[in-house]
Every structure is written in C-alpha cells, then in structure tokens.
Amino acid sequence: MIFNPFAVAKRLRKIGLVGINQRNADYVLRYNKRKFYPRVDDKLLTKQLAIEHGLPVPELYAVVREEHEIEEVHAKLKDREKFVVKPAHGSGGDGIMVVVGRRGSKYRRANGLLMTEDEFNHHLSNALSGLFSLGGQADAVLIEYCVEFDPVFDHVSYRGVPDIRIIVFQGYPVMAMIRLPTRMSDGKANLHQGAIGVGIDLPTGRTCKGVWGNEPVKEHPDTEHSIIGMEIPHWDDLMMIAATASDMSGLGYVGVDIVLDKQLGPMILELNARPGLAIQIANGNGLQHRLQAIEALPKLAATAQERVAFSREHFGTV
Ligand SMILES: Nc1ncnc2c1ncn2[C@@H]1O[C@H](COP(=O)(O)OP(=O)(O)O)[C@@H](O)[C@H]1O
Ligand SMILES: [Mg+2]
Structure with a gap:
C-alpha cells in the first residue's frame, strides 16, 4: 500500500x-x-x-523532607517488607522505587536487583534535591504501602x-x-x-x-x-x-x-x-x-x- x-x-x-x-x-x-x-x-x-x-489511597508510612531524616527512615521501615518510595512532585515514574523485599540489610527492588542502605540513602538524597521532580526544586519523599x-x-x-x-x-x-x-x-x-x-x-x-x-x-x-x-x-x-x-x-x-x-x-x-x-x-x-x-x-x-x-x-x- x-x-x-x-x-x-x-x-x-x-x-x-x-x-x-x-x-x-x-x-x-x-x-x-x-x-x-x-x-x-x-x-x-x-x-x-x-x-x-x-x-x-495507599497508607503513608513516612515522609522525608530533610537530608538528616534519611538515616532515621530505615528504623521507621524496619517492620515493612514492601513499600514504595516516591518523590512528592515526581512524574512519569521517575524516582519511584518499588521495594518488594529484603536480604539482610539490603532492599530488593521490583526488577530483582538488591540495593544497599547507602544506595538507598543516595537515591533519597537525589530525590530531596529535586532530581526527579517537576521544575527541579527541592522536594519531599513519600514512602507508602506497596499495593498488591x-x-x-x-x-x-x-x-x-x-x-x-x-x-x-x-x-x-x-x-x-x-x-x-x-x-x-x-x-x-x-x-x-x-x-x-x-x-x-x-x-x-x-x-x-x-x-x-x-x-x-x-x-x-x-x-x-x-x-x-x-x-x-x-x-x-x-x-x-x-x-x-x-x-x-x-x-x-x-x-x-x-x-x-x-x-x-x-x-x-x-x-x-x-x-x-x-x-x-x-x-x-x-x-x-x-x-x-x-x-x-x-x-x-x-x-x-x-x-x-x-x-x-x-x-x-x-
Ligand atoms: N504504592 C504503590 N504500590 C505499588 N506500585 C506503585 C505504588 N505507587 C506507584 N507505583 C507504581 O509506580 C507507577 C508510578 O507511580 P505514580 O504514583 O503514578 O507516579 P508518577 O507521577 O511518577 O506516574 C505506578 O503506575 C505504579 O505502577
Ligand atoms: Mg502515574
């Protein structure tokens, strides 16, 4: 044709x-x-x-607004196997981390890869600085229930x-x-x-x-x-x-x-x-x-x- x-x-x-x-x-x-x-x-x-x-809406587990709160978040999440990390002003899935399990102190992402606490902290720090957010301004990070x-x-x-x-x-x-x-x-x-x-x-x-x-x-x-x-x-x-x-x-x-x-x-x-x-x-x-x-x-x-x-x-x- x-x-x-x-x-x-x-x-x-x-x-x-x-x-x-x-x-x-x-x-x-x-x-x-x-x-x-x-x-x-x-x-x-x-x-x-x-x-x-x-x-x-999915239950909110934690909100991180400042760098110094990042370290505390691991303790807050210690009883949660699964959760989702997302920038408050994100879009298109950028900066979202779907955590589906743990292995020791590491977190397992939906794609199967493991992430160390340091890598996790680094991701949160990037998200706070607005790396994934509309307009690129400083942002907050939500951690919420992972929908099944x-x-x-x-x-x-x-x-x-x-x-x-x-x-x-x-x-x-x-x-x-x-x-x-x-x-x-x-x-x-x-x-x-x-x-x-x-x-x-x-x-x-x-x-x-x-x-x-x-x-x-x-x-x-x-x-x-x-x-x-x-x-x-x-x-x-x-x-x-x-x-x-x-x-x-x-x-x-x-x-x-x-x-x-x-x-x-x-x-x-x-x-x-x-x-x-x-x-x-x-x-x-x-x-x-x-x-x-x-x-x-x-x-x-x-x-x-x-x-x-x-x-x-x-x-x-x-
Ligand atoms: N609480 C959650 N539980 C499971 N998957 C989620 C959750 N939040 C987001 N996701 C996954 O990430 C995608 C993007 O999330 P969304 O909140 O729509 O942010 P964005 O603005 O980046 O699109 C969703 O379409 C879903 O597949
Ligand atoms: Mg969406």
Whole structure:
C-alpha cells in the first residue's frame, strides 16, 4: 500500500484524535485553573485531600523532607517488607522505587536487583534535591504501602502494579486504559518506562486494544498472555472514584490513576492535570468527539452517579 498522508490525516480527524497543542489550548488551559494545580502536582497534598473526601489511597508510612531524616527512615521501615518510595512532585515514574523485599540489610527492588542502605540513602538524597521532580526544586519523599495487585492481572504484568488511568472531563469519565508493567518498566506502569497501555471499553469495563511504544500489541511481551477481553473488577467503583476525585481536584480536565489492591480494593495513586494522549492510541479512538459531546450538554449532571451512568451509556468503544 502506498503511504498517503492525506488519507492518514483524514482518518485521524475522523476518529477525533486530539493532539498536544489542542489538548493544552482547548482543554488544559481552558478548564484547569492554575490555583488547583498543587492539588494534583503534590502527591502528599493529593493524598490528604483524598482522605478528607473519603477516597481510598495507599497508607503513608513516612515522609522525608530533610537530608538528616534519611538515616532515621530505615528504623521507621524496619517492620515493612514492601513499600514504595516516591518523590512528592515526581512524574512519569521517575524516582519511584518499588521495594518488594529484603536480604539482610539490603532492599530488593521490583526488577530483582538488591540495593544497599547507602544506595538507598543516595537515591533519597537525589530525590530531596529535586532530581526527579517537576521544575527541579527541592522536594519531599513519600514512602507508602506497596499495593498488591489483584491476581486477575498476574498473567499480564511483569513484577509490578498495573494502574488504571481514567480521563475525566467536567466530572464525566471519557476514556480509560490499563497500563501493564513489563520487564523493561521495573515495577512501574508508566508508558515511558516501557509499560503497555491497553484501552478499556467504558460501558463494560473490558480491555480492548493495546499499545507498547509505537506498536499495537495483543499479548504481553514478557508473559505472552492475551491482553484483550479482560474484565476489570470493580469497574463501576473505579468510574465513581474517578468522577469523585475529579470533583475534589477542582480541575475540569484530569487524569485519575487508580490501582486495585487484592485485599483493599481500588485506591487512588495520583491525579494528573496534563494527562498524556497515548490513551487514544491504546483505545484506537480519539478523545475529541467525547469531549465535544460533554461540551454540548445543556447542563452538567450534579452527581457522580449520573455522570458515570451517562459515560457508560454513551462512550462505548465503537
Ligand atoms: N504504592 C504503590 N504500590 C505499588 N506500585 C506503585 C505504588 N505507587 C506507584 N507505583 C507504581 O509506580 C507507577 C508510578 O507511580 P505514580 O504514583 O503514578 O507516579 P508518577 O507521577 O511518577 O506516574 C505506578 O503506575 C505504579 O505502577
Ligand atoms: Mg502515574
């Protein structure tokens, strides 16, 4: 087949793919007030707000704000086998360490590698200096409960916790995907770290297409299991949590990242004021038509239930 750029552009327009400039100009700038950004850019603040709103989040074990607190943290964590270290203002999985066990005084990371206390301290010190953080300013480090993902996804994730991203526009969930960690992504579910993105059909909560880097995929590259047609447990709860979290954030256009713990159920990991656009590729569908459908509503529904019901009715895969 001969590559025809006009045909490609026409098809992209038809499926309503939103590009980065359009996302910023028409949605992020228009619907997200700057004063609310700290609520989502600071993971500590997001956690506090979520607790105030009765939304589930992983338990906070410790916060490190100053260099001299680093040494004390080992004692605080001595009874914890597993935990996650993350910069409060990090993004894209940078600086996150998923610790899954110990060997003597060493810590074992999700990728299997052992880390000495010194290396651990060095990582924390880098994180405090802002190495992994938005804007590069000094940061705080959170240490929290390590989510144990629901075993239904054991076959399709490699040593890590998949997360479910739901984009919510003016309180209405508009598109979702599940991100599956791979060997490459070191326990993290960020696409830029090498995780796979798999689209989710909003009415049914079933997975559809997948993308790994720029490639469409049907199987997990490490486990070779099919990633299509999986049913996400607690789908309605997840949609409700996303809609409620968007209310709490005050942002009109927001990505809500949720994980499913096998014992504790769904939990919010973080919110994002500039959610990436690869979700469209993972779904084989653009965001534009859905966003416009919400903009065209004569009146927005007041309750999260009504909004979730609307989205499940109108935003199917086809
Ligand atoms: N508490 C946790 N338990 C298990 N895995 C986690 C936890 N927190 C983060 N992760 C893993 O790291 C990834 C990135 O974490 P996240 O909080 O979303 O930060 P970022 O802003 O860097 O994306 C998640 O998608 C998940 O795979
Ligand atoms: Mg994230």
